[in-house]
Amino acid sequence: MGRTAGRSPEETRRALLKAAAAAIGARGIHASLDEIARYAGVSKGGLIYHFASKDELIMELVRTELATFQAAMDAELDPADTAPGRLTRAYIRAVLIPVADDEVRVSLALITQLMSLPAVAEVARADAERIDAALAADGLPESVLTLVVAAADGLSCTPLWGGAVNTPADRRLAERLLHLTRHPELWENLPWPPATSEP
Amino acid sequence: MGRTAGRSPEETRRALLKAAAAAIGARGIHASLDEIARYAGVSKGGLIYHFASKDELIMELVRTELATFQAAMDAELDPADTAPGRLTRAYIRAVLIPVADDEVRVSLALITQLMSLPAVAEVARADAERIDAALAADGLPESVLTLVVAAADGLSCTPLWGGAVNTPADRRLAERLLHLTRHPELWENLPWPPATSEP
DNA sequence: GTCTATAAACGGATAGAC
DNA sequence: GTCTATCCGTTTATAGAC
DSSP states (O other): OOOSTTOOHHHHHHHHHHHHHHHHHHHOTTOOHHHHHHHTTSOHHHHHHHSSSHHHHHHHHHHHHHHHHHHHHHHHOOTTOOSTTHHHHHHHHHHTOOOOTHHHHHHHHHHHHHTTSHHHHHHHHHHHHHHHHHHHTSSOOHHHHHHHHHHHHHHHHGGGGTOOOSOHHHHHHHHHHHHHHHOHHHHHTSOOOOOOSOO | OOOSTTOOHHHHHHHHHHHHHHHHHHHOTTOOHHHHHHHHTSOHHHHHHHSSSHHHHHHHHHHHHHHHHHHHHHHHOOTTOOSTTHHHHHHHHHHTOOOOTHHHHHHHHHHHHHHTSHHHHHHHHHHHHHHHHHHHTSSOOHHHHHHHHHHHHHHHHGGGGTOOOSOHHHHHHHHHHHHHHHOHHHHHTSOOOOOOSOO
C-alpha cells in the first residue's frame, strides 16, 4: 500500500514503523525486512536506507510504542482531578483505551514479540519500573493499588489467550476499579481474614 | 545433556518437547531444530525422526502446555470444597502457582511466542473459551467472577512487562481474591454508583 | 532408531545503478 | 532517495549410511 513518490523521509520512516508494527504483530518477530518493506510500499533496499539494520528498526519501534502509552496516560490525566489516585485512574483508563478489539491482540502480540529480545526487555523493564514508582507515589493504599492495577492489567491482557475484550462486564469492572481509587476505604474496610502466614 | 543410548522413544519425545519449550521460551519461536535437538541430546535428524516437521513439534508442544495447565487446575481442585466458586478458586491457585520467578517469564514468553502462529492461536482460543465457560458455570455472580479472574490474570502476567511476581502484596491480594469467591456478597454489596451508560 | 551429508530455500545486509 | 542484483550465513527438510 502507499506510493513511493512524493513522500518525505519522515513520512517514509513513519510508514515503515507502522508497517513493522503490523507485520511483527501479525507474523512474529521474524517477519522479514522484505515483508515489512513491501507493506510500507518501499523495497527492502529502501528500508535499509532509513534504518541501517533490523535491530535499529526494532529499537525505534519499541521507543515509539512506549512513548505512545506514556502519551495515552498523559492524555487521560484529568487536570481537574487533584485527589490521591489521579495517576492510577489515568493508568486504568490508558490501559483499557484501545477498544478496537483485534487491534489489542496485534498490539499485545507486538510487545510480547519485541520482549523476546534482551535489549528490548531491558528498556521495557526500566519503563515499567518508572511507571510503578509513579503509581506507588500516587497516594493510594498499597492494597488498593495492587488490586486495581492487577485487575486492569488482567483485563487488558485477556486477548493474549484469545479471549474477548471490552465486554459489558469488563466495562462495569473498570468503572468499579475507578470508583475504588476514589474510595479506597471501601476495599480496605472489608472484613478480611487475618493474613495466613509470614509475620 | 542426556544420553542417546538406552532411551525409549517415549522418553526421547518427552525430552525433545522439554528441550523445545526451553529453547523457544529462551530464544524465541525461531529457535532452530538443531538447537532443540542438541539440547535434548539427539541430532537434528533424530528430532525429525520423531516429529516430521517443526510445525508438528510445535503443535504437540502447545497441546502439552495446555494439558499441563488443565492438570494444574485439576490438582488444585479441592475435593472437600463443594461450595460455589470451587473451580474459580482452583483457577486462581493454578494461575499463580509457578512462583519460581524467572520460570514465569520463560513460560509466558513461550506461550506468547507460540501464539504468534495462527494455528496455535486457534487452539489456544478454543481452550480459553472452554475454561471461560466452565468458570461462568461455577456459581459465582458475574461481577465477582470478572473481578477475581481479571486480577489473577493481571498478577500472573506482570512479568511480561518485566515486573516482579509473587511479592508480599501480590500474595495478600491472591488471598483476598480467594476470600471473595467464598463471600461474593462482600463485593456485590459495596455501595457502587449506578452504571453510567448503556441500559 | 539415530546419525551424516546435502539439497533447497530464505534471511539480512552490501554495492552500486538509476 | 530508492531500487536491483547479489553475497553469505542460516534453516528446514530429505536421502541414505550405520
